[in-house]
Amino acid sequence: MSDLTKLTLAGARDALKAKEITSVELTTAYLEAMDHAKALNAYVLTTADKALDMAKASDAKLARGDGGALEGLPLGIKDLFATEGVRTTACSHILDNFIPPYESTVTSNLWRDGAVMLGKLNNDEFAMGSSNETSYFGPVVNPWRRNSDDASLVPGGSSGGSSAAVAARLCLAATATDTGGSIRQPAAFTGTVGIKPTYGRCSRWGVVAFASSLDQAGPITRDVRDAAIMLRSMAGYDDKDSTSVDKPVPDYEAVLGRGVKGLRVGIPKEYRVDGMPPEIDALWTRGIEWLKAAGAEIVDVSLPTTKYALPTYYIVAPAEASSNLARYDGVRYGLRVEGKDITEMYEKTRAEGFGPEVRRRVLIGTYVLSAGYYDAYYLKAQKVRTLIARDFAEAYKSCDVLLTPTAPSAAFAIGEKTADPLSMYLNDVFTVTVNLAGLPGISVPAGLSSDGLPLGLQLIGRTFDEETLLRAAFALEEAAAFKAEPTTWWKA
Numbered sequence: 001m002s003d004l005t006k007l008t009l010a011g012a013r014d015a016l017k018a019k020e021i022t023s024v025e026l027t028t029a030y031l032e033a034m035d036h037a038k039a040l041n042a043y044v045l046t047t048a049d050k051a052l053d054m055a056k057a058s059d060a061k062l063a064r065g066d067g068g069a070l071e072g073l074p075l076g077i078k079d080l081f082a083t084e085g086v087r088t089t090a091c092s093h094i095l096d097n098f099i100p101p102y103e104s105t106v107t108s109n110l111w112r113d114g115a116v117m118l119g120k121l122n123n124d125e126f127a128m129g130s131s132n133e134t135s136y137f138g139p140v141v142n143p144w145r146r147n148s149d150d151a152s153l154v155p156g157g158s159s160g161g162s163s164a165a166v167a168a169r170l171c172l173a174a175t176a177t178d179t180g181g182s183i184r185q186p187a188a189f190t191g192t193v194g195i196k197p198t199y200g201r202c203s204r205w206g207v208v209a210f211a212s213s214l215d216q217a218g219p220i221t222r223d224v225r226d227a228a229i230m231l232r233s234m235a236g237y238d239d240k241d242s243t244s245v246d247k248p249v250p251d252y253e254a255v256l257g258r259g260v261k262g263l264r265v266g267i268p269k270e271y272r273v274d275g276m277p278p279e280i281d282a283l284w285t286r287g288i289e290w291l292k293a294a295g296a297e298i299v300d301v302s303l304p305t306t307k308y309a310l311p312t313y314y315i316v317a318p319a320e321a322s323s324n325l326a327r328y329d330g331v332r333y334g335l336r337v338e339g340k341d342i343t344e345m346y347e348k349t350r351a352e353g354f355g356p357e358v359r360r361r362v363l364i365g366t367y368v369l370s371a372g373y374y375d376a377y378y379l380k381a382q383k384v385r386t387l388i389a390r391d392f393a394e395a396y397k398s399c400d401v402l403l404t405p406t407a408p409s410a411a412f413a414i415g416e417k418t419a420d421p422l423s424m425y426l427n428d429v430f431t432v433t434v435n436l437a438g439l440p441g442i443s444v445p446a447g448l449s450s451d452g453l454p455l456g457l458q459l460i461g462r463t464f465d466e467e468t469l470l471r472a473a474f475a476l477e478e479a480a481a482f483k484a485e486p487t488t489w490w491k492a
Helices: 009-017 023-035 048-064 105-112 160-167 184-190 224-234 278-293 304-327 342-353 356-369 374-395 421-428 432-437 466-480
Strands: 043-046 074-078 116-121 173-178 193-196 216-221 264-268 297-301 401-405 441-448 454-461
Touching: 009 023, 009 048, 009 224, 023 043, 023 048, 023 074, 023 116, 043 160, 048 116, 074 160, 105 173, 105 224, 116 160, 160 173, 160 184, 160 216, 173 193, 173 224, 184 193, 184 441, 184 454, 193 224, 193 466, 216 224, 224 441, 224 466, 264 278, 278 297, 278 401, 278 441, 278 454, 278 466, 304 356, 304 374, 304 421, 304 432, 356 374, 374 432, 401 466, 441 466, 454 466
Parallel strands: 074 116, 074 173, 264 297, 264 401
Antiparallel strands: 043 116, 173 216, 193 216, 193 441, 401 454, 441 454
């Protein structure tokens, strides 16, 4: 085989089982690719020795015919997932050189099924960002470039390392997390597939918390089949996570290819926002036509509370972040900056340890939770959140899935929006509602912008109905027939 890194996860799985390749060969090919892609800054830590040891163990199992569902398949792990004995920092200075003595449940599930860890992937600090520019380790560079210039573009955030690594073939697939769009938006920006499962489908235990009622783990992959395979391994009930839901995990791959004949696809009228680029609107229209041609029934639906989703999210998420990040105080673990007394030590540690975006969100969150403002902001936001969830429940009385754009634009240049937080936050306009309502959503690459950059379409499903969601996504993927790839400029 000429280039092992061109295989999909499903293709590599089948080749390993057929003994056409070995896990050591595959893992070595990825480690070499990673070595030539330092310019992308996708990985913050490479675990080459561990990867090769895991690959050797997988080859031994495969030789005996014992392999698990992901046996010998090399993956990248977002630096938000605790990995036992391997540095986990959430890409923050405040967690400098933190080495967890435990393994997150999601990564434990992956290792149980035989996956190989290539290293830890870059992300926005504590997952707070839409462009992967807030990381203590520096920004991730999107492997895609515009036709018109060679400007370095963002890969989306917060899972930018995951999306860039998958798009640049630096891993077969990657773990990611999604609090307001942090799986789906990076997938749209890099021509990859990203699925955010239903809240409670994947355990949050061992995943560094941002906003506990919104965070959910999921995969970023090359195609929908790979997403189905990854999700089946990542998902499952966990009694260590009080928000985990005890439901059986279906064989998601088995439903692919069943088509969408008879499926009702809802088109929410409120998602046609002012100022949306014509090419995004045109892609959405094409997506509707593709699904209709495949046999789906197109239904117009209304989600009237959508217009309040962004302000609601940017009250709820910072409030939970303010509470979750209180544990980083310089006393228990991580960075400590000495002061003349304990109060000054707290202040100096947190001022030096947290980057500007994290500090901004902690301050906003502390403000909306403070006496006199709690009712006016936080309590009201929770009520609006209930209305958003109710809108979706009403819409699903007349449809099975919803189709929307994933992001309001293609990838933008690094530094282009950092001075304007509001402009940055608007990147999540189509994705935050899904987290607020706890629903599953998936982004599928569906076309190119006028500048040759990937654009994604988003499908949103009912709670714990990832099967229908993946079935529709597979049909959309087949219709879109997206085959474009970034040129490998970073190898030069």
